[in-house]
Amino acid sequence: MGAAIEFSRVTKNFFTTWRQSPRCALNDLSLRISPGEVVAFMGPNGSGKSTALKIAAGLLAPTGGTCRVLGEKATDPKARGLIGYMPESPSFPDHLTGSEVVRYYAGLSGLKAMAARAAAYRALAQAGLRGAENRPVRHYTKGMRQRLGLAQALAHEPSILLLDEPTAGVDPQGVGDMLALIIQLKGAGRTVLLSSHLLDEVGEICDRIVILAEGRPVFYGQAPFQAADQPDRECFTTESLSAATRTALAAWLKERGHSLQSDASRRPRLAQVYLAQVNAGIIGHRARRIMNPGPLHRIRLIAGNTLREAVRQRVFGLMLLVTMAFALGALALREINFGASELKFTADLGFGALSLFGSLLAIAGTVQTVFAEIEHRTLHLILVRPVSRLEYVTGKLAGIQLMTGLFCLLILLVLGLLLWTRASALLPAMAGSGVGGGVFSVAGLMMAVAAQWLKCGVMAAAMLLLCGMARSRLYAIGTGVILLIIFHAQPVLAGIAQRDAGSHFKWMTQAIAWLCPDFQRFDQSAAVFSPQGPGIGEGMGLMAYGCVFIAGYVLLAAFSIRGREF
DSSP, X not given: OOOSEEEEEEEEEEOOOTTSOOEEEEEEEXXXXXXXXXXXXXXXXXXSHHHHHHHHHTSSOOSEEEEEETTEETTSHHHHTTEEEEOSSOOOOTTSXXXXXXXXXXXXXXXXXXXXXXXXXXXXXXXXXXXXXXXXXXXXXXXXXXXXXXXXXXXXOOSEEEEESTTTTOOHHHHHHHHHHHHHHHHTTOEEEEEOSOHHHHHHHOSEEEEEETTEEEEEEESOOBOOOOTTOOOOOOSOOOHHHHHHHHHHHHHTTOOOOOOTTOOOBHHHHHHHHHHTOOOXXXXXXXXXXXXXXXXXXXXXXXXXXHHHTTHHHHHHHHHHHHHHHHHHHTTSOOGGGHHHHHHHHHHHHHHHHHHHHHHHHHHHHHHHHHHTTHHHHHHTSSOOHHHHHHHHHHHHHHHHHHHHHHHHHHHHHHHHHHHHHHHHHHHHHTSSOSOOOHHHHHHHXXXXXXXXXXXXXXXXXXXXXXXXXXXXXXHHHHHHHHHHHHHHHHHHXXXXXXXXXXXXXXXXXXXXXXXXXXXXXXXXXXXXXXXXXXHHHHHXXXXXXXXXXXXXXXXXXXXXXX
16 A cells, blocks of 8 residues: 655755855655554654645645655645645634634635535534634634634545644643544544644654654654653653562552552653653545536635635725725816816826726735735645645735726726716817817726726736745835836836937836836727727727736746745
């Protein structure tokens, strides 16, 4: 029978800066775990336990050697679909309930809506959270969050469980419950690889332990080991005693109300082995393959979760506030006599507000949602499932586009209402003055707003690329604002280059034209007030133009996130 998990001379180095030598987190780990085994990594902090688990989960690629899960490379999505991973100190969105969290991750693992709901309640009950399913995560204690992390790992009934410090922060009763659950999973044929500092308790339930020190495996041992001493007993280790000495010692203890038990085959305490080594240097094991609904299902889940988080973080309240400010500002400006130019001025004001605030919303929304998942390490729980980086980026973009799309729809309704109420009075004056064509095209207004929405999509895709490369929110937001300025400065830069053909701006403007779309070439006011209205060819060309840039940014973003280690 093949191995459930196999480490073959695995080494992992972390590179910090070019001036510093790489830090070795794992050095030459070789381990073969059979189906149905429970194996524990033990060692001091920084010994490489979490790194080894992340490599098995496919979150980290080894610098040297290979790691296989059921014969597949650990980084292969096929392998990730068979794994349940619980990170150390798991964190989840505070606004979601426990059942929503588990349903979301079960869906990403391949379960459809009804199956994910049933699996979520079953896993929450297994983890000891019955009765707390509908409570927001922000009201969970540390121990309850640990149990929730275990529940999301169990929901899709994986063949292999990877548990990083599952008992950290859990009370003694909870520790006993978790250890009992691991024994139950072992009886069901599941393979469990865990890390822990509970030496004696974990040593009793494991088949084997591996002690790591400074990234090196220093001890491979068969379990179980001797349990912790009972309160009414004292254990001593001595050299071999003669029969006469044992008899005399037993008689002496009996006079004082004690008894002597001698066990020459007594197993060593795991704590003794640990200190010595550190100081010296599926139901039935079959892999349960879940029916995979496909990438569109996972993209839809990620997009829906992104939009739901935006709603609960009051982003839509901000959008309503901006829309109301625009409407009130446009009404206030009616007190100024713009003459025949009033309609065009109102339209330009609306498009300007939509362009500026829509782009800023795309920048802030993208950075907030992505970095929240990176900092809270919920991104681990997404990427450890059969979700490719491209699916994650596409899902995030779709969620942000839904958010900006609702904002564009609000502006469209308000702007359309403002223009329509004044069109009958001002269109004849516009036609006479030559400011416009004397008509108001609803289709042109919709196309102009769609162009701004497409621009927000390009900005969001570019921000996903920046988030994949940036190491902080501030850097990503600052770079995004600079990129927004470049988007709007293209006509100015192009004019400078045309006036001076030999200018050093020429190559720069050409490079910017290739990297950044110029939506200002589309005359929005002309589309709204032109007698001919917008052409279908022009609209299709604009959509294709923007989609090319979005696709390019998305592919680069997926590549940048793929190369990033979390």
